[in-house]
């Protein structure tokens with residue numbers, strides 16, 4: 001099921017969980033569909049190599065069973081599979097996102113499993129993944145903390161959680177909040193055409209459409225996110241720094257920055273997670 005641009009524009013945080021997830025999945029699918037193969041590969045390979053390299057040793061993913069929740073176009077799926085994971089299970093609320101993930105990762109099909117599903121109801125048993133990765137997703141959902149708890153739930157004790165959400169404050173967030181006042185008024189196809197004309201770089205084009213039209217866009221303080229990890233009993237919490245892009249430009253630009261953290265679920269953890 002795909003929503004049209006006019007329906008996507010009509011949905012915001014006041015709508016139901018299902019409608020928000022459907023509209024968000026449809027919006028992102030329409031974005032990923034625009035990426036040519038080479039552009040997408042540059043976008044995908046930039047993730048761990050350029051923008052936010054994970055503070056892990058080489059071989060970290062070797063033989064591991066991993067979840068990518070809110071896989072989008074499948075860029076982290078590609079990076080994790082290239083890094084040696086035994087299996088990646090990718091879920092996303094958008095059918096078109098899953099189609100992109102499958103088509104763009106054909107060469108790794110034997111190690112990839114995909115499902116259209118919400119991070120708020122992860123369709124996997126408790127304690128079954130070595131790594132759960134969820135980047136840029138929870139702040140677009142109606143119940144981010146439930147999503148966080150679901151990620152903790154499906155992790156094995158001793159497993160690694162990697163979560164990235166938008167930090168609050170800074171010029172960028174202020175400009176985006178201002179632009180979003182008009183998201184119900186300026187048709188998405190108009191903005192998309194204007195951006196295609198004005199902006200050569202697909203990454204920037206993506207950032208504008210995403211920021212302006214995504215139905216829900218929460219931002220957080222660092223303290224609030226660290227509290228999520230603490231409440232869930234996670235240990236070894238380390239920040240994954242952003243090395244490139246607007247989030248690397250300092251507080252005036254991006255406030256608290258992009259809040260991406262990596263942590264371990266304690267071996268002694270109750271497997272059902274918290275919350």
Ligand SMILES: C[S@@+](CC[C@H](N)C(=O)[O-])C[C@H]1O[C@@H](n2cnc3c(N)ncnc32)[C@H](O)[C@@H]1O
Nearest residue numbers: 025028070071072092093094118119135136137
């Ligand atoms: C900003 S994109 C990030 C995609 C990907 N993680 C990446 O880093 O390229 C957000 C993704 O989350 C997905 N998403 C939003 N709400 C979701 C939900 N409730 N459950 C699963 N996926 C969701 C969207 O469809 C979209 O593909």
